[in-house]
Amino acid sequence: MGSVMSGLQIEKLSMRFDLPNGSSVQALKDVSIDLKAGELLSVLGPSGCGKTTLLNIVAGFLAPTDGRIVLNGHTVKGPAAERGMVFQQGALFEWMSVRENVGFGPSMKGMPKAEKKKIVDHLLDVVGLQDFKEKAVYELSGGMQQRVALARCLANEPDVILMDEPLGALDALTREKMQGLVLKLWKETGKTIILITHSVEEALLLGERLIVMAPRPGRIHTEYRLPFAEMGVGQDLREVKKHPTFGQTREEILGMIWDMEEEIMGRTEDA
């Protein structure tokens, strides 16, 4: 595997939305990220910093006004199975059972039934939903639904998994459990993951790399390399949180985002 050809490169990405009233919004400006295969990047930032736009461009739902996304040596032009996506909630197909949801990607490819069943059964084991495979997804709890979403994404064997606040709507306890699951899946599958989150703690726990974005225009503010994700694999996440640098980094980032929010408030008040 040549190092130039593998991984995900986000190259000088800019995104400008023209508004109907003639003005325009610079959602992203010159964002460049070089992600090696198997890295887990978490992206943090105040609302309006363009992190969801960034993810939508990587997923191929939006075309950037400038720059490009390169995955394994070729430029991204639209959505494709190589880049799986996990949404916050409500992206499961409620007219399908858990099993059919997980098997959606393979079905679309026309994979033979026996092969598909093997993949689905394996993944349901991994996410601990083997007993629920014939249930309708709306019969599951929020946490279980997100497990289905993860399994559905993995069933397609994507190179990159994009997560748009996948745990945002869960209660605190379920969220912690799911964070452990995400780490476990990341380690076991070796996928490249980009995770967008509002929670500083989650970004620290899960991100091998962490990018804090700043708004107006959306850009990279600070980048961290963190040891916590490695620590968290196979270990109680609460122990990781007790680590002195964890608290220190959390305070630092919170302060950073706090300042950005203050600045936005000040600016809108001036206007």
Next chain:
Amino acid sequence: MELLADLWGELVAVLQTLLVAAPFIIGYILLILLMMVIWGAIRKLLTPKRDYGSLKTVTFGDESAVTSNTAASVVSIVLIFVLWGAFTGSKLLPGFLHAPGPFVGEGSFTYTITTPDGQTDDATVSVVVHPLTEETAAPEVAPGDGIAKNDSIAIPSYRSELLRVDMNDEMGRDEDTFITAVDGQPIAPGDAVDVAFGRVAMSDKGTLNIVPATGMQMEPIWLPAPEAVWSRLGEIATVGYRNSTLAEHLGYSLFRVIVGFLLGALVGIPLGYAMGLSNWFRGWFDPIVEFMRPVPPLALIPLVIIWAGIGEVGKIILLFLAALWIMAIAARSGVSGVRISKVHAAYSLGASKWQIMRHVIIPNSLPEIFTGARVAMGVCWGTVVAAELVAAEKGAGMMIMVASKFQSTDIVLMGIILIGIIGFSIDMLMRQAEKWLVPWKGKG
């Protein structure tokens, strides 16, 4: 301005009618409240235990605490039949529940005439009131003594008769001899006197108008008794009405509804999908659909009759049009209602456009389409009956329309009840089908 004055007059007339009905409505409401209190007491006696609902202290305003009370529904329906039976003298009800019926039988009253020279004389009028269906002759009576002679008359119940009682008297109005009293009570033209069997009024010219009491029961021509409607149902189910059996009448109506609805859905759903998926189609059809939707299908009947006649084609075109716009709008909003994250998820799972249509957009729109189908079936059923009222050779609407022309109120009532039952059954079936076919409705 004249129009406004006319409308004001109409409004006053309507309000006056309502005012007449007000005591009955108030009585009905009091009856409901009375039943509620009685039922509450019975329930307390039967189940003194406290369930979860009874422990709630806030129930007024708590929407979840309000459920349909089955007992109230049962009592309400039973009461309708009891009232119906009571005011029609139904044989299904014990007699003490009947409202006072019309006077039937023999009665009499006396009248007094006064001659110009102040002489008075009495005579008796024998009255026989017979049921409408039984012809009865006036009884023979002896003329009696004096100037005034006795009279007799037979009157069908619910009717009144004018009787020139002085015709056979020795001196009549031509001799300036006038009736001055009835049953001893003085009477003058325009007056009325209560007698044992009803009322006797005097016309302006001095003729007596004999009005037997009608009681509070309805004449069958206004409202037949329940058993009359029931026996009519049996008769029409076996013998038929207007050359067709009941099954044929109802079958034709249902056939029109189902074919019209299916054609409407067949065209409307793809149309709605096209409008939900393409700007061009949305722009093209929006004005047409949005204009046609508020036009009641009934308003199209004259045009459809002009274009397609009163045969099956015309009816089905009408029902097709009734269903078309509803189904198109339902399908359109079903497509528009798909969450973008579902579509995005499907794309990033490698689905093609066709696969997204087949596996995401269509199933996602099915609940909306089912809701539309329920509405459309209801509208179609209403429209077919109305269209048959206007012109048809067979059908439920035609049956009741023709029956009303012959004053066969029992058939009219039977038809209305059957139309209601069928409409209700259609809705129930659609709901059941919805439960089976789109169990994920409202769960997204």
